[in-house]
Amino acid sequence: MGTSTDLTFGAAQLPPAVAQAAQQILDRIENDEVDEDLIHQLASLGPLREKALIDHRATGAVFTPYPIAQELVDLLDVGAGEIVCDPSAGSGVFLLAAAERKFQRGESVTSISKTLRGIDIDPVSIEVSRLTLKLWAASKGGQWPSTDHLVVGDGLLDVPEKWLGTCDVVIGNPPFLGQLKSETSRNRGRAQALKQRFGSLYTAYVDESMLFFLLAVELSGEDGRVTLIAPSSTLGSDSSQLAREWIDSRLTLSGIWIGGRSVFESAAVDVVAPILRNDKRDECLIVRYETQDVLAVQRPLPGCWSSLLARANGVPAIAITATRRLGDRAVVTADFRDAYYWLAERVVEATRNDHRPKLVTVGLVDPFSYRYGDIPTRFAKQRFQRPVLDIEDNPPTQLGAWLEQRLIPKLLVATQTRIVECYADIEGKLLPSTPLVSIIPEQESELWHLMAAVSSPPAAAWLASAAAGTGLSQGTMRLRASLIADLPLPEPSKTWDVGAELAREIQEKGVNDEAARRFGEAMNQAYGLPSSELLHWWISQIPKKRP
Numbered sequence: 414m415g416t417s418t419d420l421t422f423g424a425a426q427l428p429p430a431v432a433q434a435a436q437q438i439l440d441r442i443e444n445d446e447v448d449e450d451l452i453h454q455l456a457s458l459g460p461l462r463e464k465a466l467i468d469h470r471a472t473g474a475v476f477t478p479y480p481i482a483q484e485l486v487d488l489l490d491v492g493a494g495e496i497v498c499d500p501s502a503g504s505g506v507f508l509l510a511a512a513e514r515k516f517q518r519g520e521s522v523t524s525i526s527k528t529l530r531g532i533d534i535d536p537v538s539i540e541v542s543r544l545t546l547k548l549w550a551a552s553k554g555g556q557w558p559s560t561d562h563l564v565v566g567d568g569l570l571d572v573p574e575k576w577l578g579t580c581d582v583v584i585g586n587p588p589f590l591g592q593l594k595s596e597t598s599r600n601r602g603r604a605q606a607l608k609q610r611f612g613s614l615y616t617a618y619v620d621e622s623m624l625f626f627l628l629a630v631e632l633s634g635e636d637g638r639v640t641l642i643a644p645s646s647t648l649g650s651d652s653s654q655l656a657r658e659w660i661d662s663r664l665t666l667s668g669i670w671i672g673g674r675s676v677f678e679s680a681a682v683d684v685v686a687p688i689l690r691n692d693k694r695d696e697c698l699i700v701r702y703e704t705q706d707v708l709a710v711q712r713p714l715p716g717c718w719s720s721l722l723a724r725a726n727g728v729p730a731i732a733i734t735a736t737r738r739l740g741d742r743a744v745v746t747a748d749f750r751d752a753y754y755w756l757a758e759r760v761v762e763a764t765r766n767d768h769r770p771k772l773v774t775v776g777l778v779d780p781f782s783y784r785y786g787d788i789p790t791r792f793a794k795q796r797f798q799r800p801v802l803d804i805e806d807n808p809p810t811q812l813g814a815w816l817e818q819r820l821i822p823k824l825l826v827a828t829q830t831r832i833v834e835c836y837a838d839i840e841g842k843l844l845p846s847t848p849l850v851s852i853i854p855e856q857e858s859e860l861w862h863l864m865a866a867v868s869s870p871p872a873a874a875w876l877a878s879a880a881a882g883t884g885l886s887q888g889t890m891r892l893r894a895s896l897i898a899d900l901p902l903p904e905p906s907k908t909w910d911v912g913a914e915l916a917r918e919i920q921e922k923g924v925n926d927e928a929a930r931r932f933g934e935a936m937n938q939a940y941g942l943p944s945s946e947l948l949h950w951w952i953s954q955i956p957k958k959r960p
């Protein structure tokens with residue numbers, strides 16, 4: 414090709430490995446060695462920049478592999494002439510994939526350079542993205558202009574005003590900065606600035622990636638399309654519920670790309686990319702990256718993005734109409750940290766014929782059973798076979814009050830599960846350790862009815878639809894007390910009475926397929942959902958008895 418380019422690299426801040434690789438690419442271009450592989454060599458500058466980073470965690474800098482960026486650019490069907498923006502551009506992998514796609518569709522390099530926008534907080538990454546696009550332009554026989562639309566800044570706070578409402582496509586992989594870990598949590602000044610910027614949609618625990626979704630919707634023009642890679646927990650987390658509802662009121666969720674856990678080599682996290690566009694159809698598409706399966710399902714209710722993941726995981730779609738929620742009939746609570754600290758000082762191994770209160774941990778609760786003594790459990794960094802609480806005669810007042818509220822008949826629910834795992838503590842002798850959820854019926858006589866409702870197939874499907882992806886993997890959910898309290902209850906009926914009786918029987922005698930089928934059938938009827946699909950799905954999810 415013999416293009417002469419005015420590339421200047423080796424700029425002070427470029428990592429040496431990047432400058433060296435860029436020189437090799439330039440040599441190839443100048444020697445007319447441009448072939449299909451060159452694009453991958455260009456895309457490799459990003460990972461070299463990533464390797465040079467000292468700490469990825471604070472800015473969530475985990476760069477996207479080129480084939481993934483390509484796949485998402487294709488899914489959004491990026492067209493010639495469209496304005497494409499990546500609000501946390503990193504080293505520009507999405508812009509590179511968009512440039513290539515636009516070029517293939519007949520757009521000139523000059524036009525492409527005017528229609529790509531990127532912002533990143535890291536000046537070196539922006540420099541790498543500029544270098545990548547300069548080399549790309551040279552490889553096409555064109556020239557990247559000296560003034561482009563790649564800027565250094567905080568995307569959430571400094572994005573250029575004139576970009577708002579004018580992008581055809583907003584695409585990228587924003588930083589995932591969970592707010593429960595100190596190394597990724599925001600400082601107070603930034604939290605205040607973000608609160609001012611996003612108003613009531615900002616919540617203290619909202620993941621940074623969800624704020625980028627809000628920004629992306631603001632950047633998007635009326636007929637714009639948006640997709641950002643995000644941790645699957647954002648689909649159902651409580652902290653981003655308001656943000657999801659607001660987004661759904663502006664653009665519609667038209668699909669979801671399920672990336673799974675294998676997308677990023679350096680971060681084992683389950684990822685998804687919700688796809689938003691102005692789309693009036695009732696259907697949503699689910700695309701699975703790992704298998705390339707595509708599934709069309711009904712669009713979820715506003716803010717209920719988890720339900721798409723639930724559908725992808727095979728959870729049947731259900732609609733429950735109810736006049737009462739569990740929280741109307743019971744107190745639903747996950748204990749607080751103080752209780753944990755008290756317990757930590759007082760839990761000991763049981764002696765023979767010990768009558769002290771037993772400690773329950775989440776790992777011990779299975780559907781209809783409690784494995785105390787069968788398997789060891791860990792609590793406060795110690796291993797116990799039969800943990801009991803050694804309480805002094807005069808416990809601190811608050812601890813005494815807490816013990817009184819917990820040592821009563823109740824249901825205990827594990828929090829990281831595929832279906833609901835609930836055990837009825839009928840004698841009120843078990844003490845829950847956080848994050849186990851306690852359900853304390855207002856009327857003790859309703860204990861087994863509530864147990865049947867919470868343990869039922871409709872409850873499992875309803876909760877999975879609301880919280881799929883919020884657990885440690887895409888197939889599990891993290892059940893928070895407020896969500897469990899929201900669970901719809903069936904109307905009083907004979908079938909619910911039968912379900913309650915069967916729940917008691919199963920807890921006493923153990924779960925087997927026949928008992929589970931009879932219980933599931935009764936509760937499906939009680940909820941007005943006599944569905945064999947729901948029943949089969951639920952039975953298939955019951956964990957096999959552990960040895």
Ligand SMILES: C[S@@+](CC[C@H](N)C(=O)[O-])C[C@H]1O[C@@H](n2cnc3c(N)ncnc32)[C@H](O)[C@@H]1O
Nearest residue numbers: 474475476477501502503533534535567568586
């Ligand atoms: C997960 S990386 C992805 C980069 C690129 N979009 C990609 O897919 O390869 C996230 C990027 O966001 C940048 N970043 C972090 N906080 C930011 C902010 N507030 N505004 C703009 N960029 C930010 C990081 O520097 C990093 O480059």
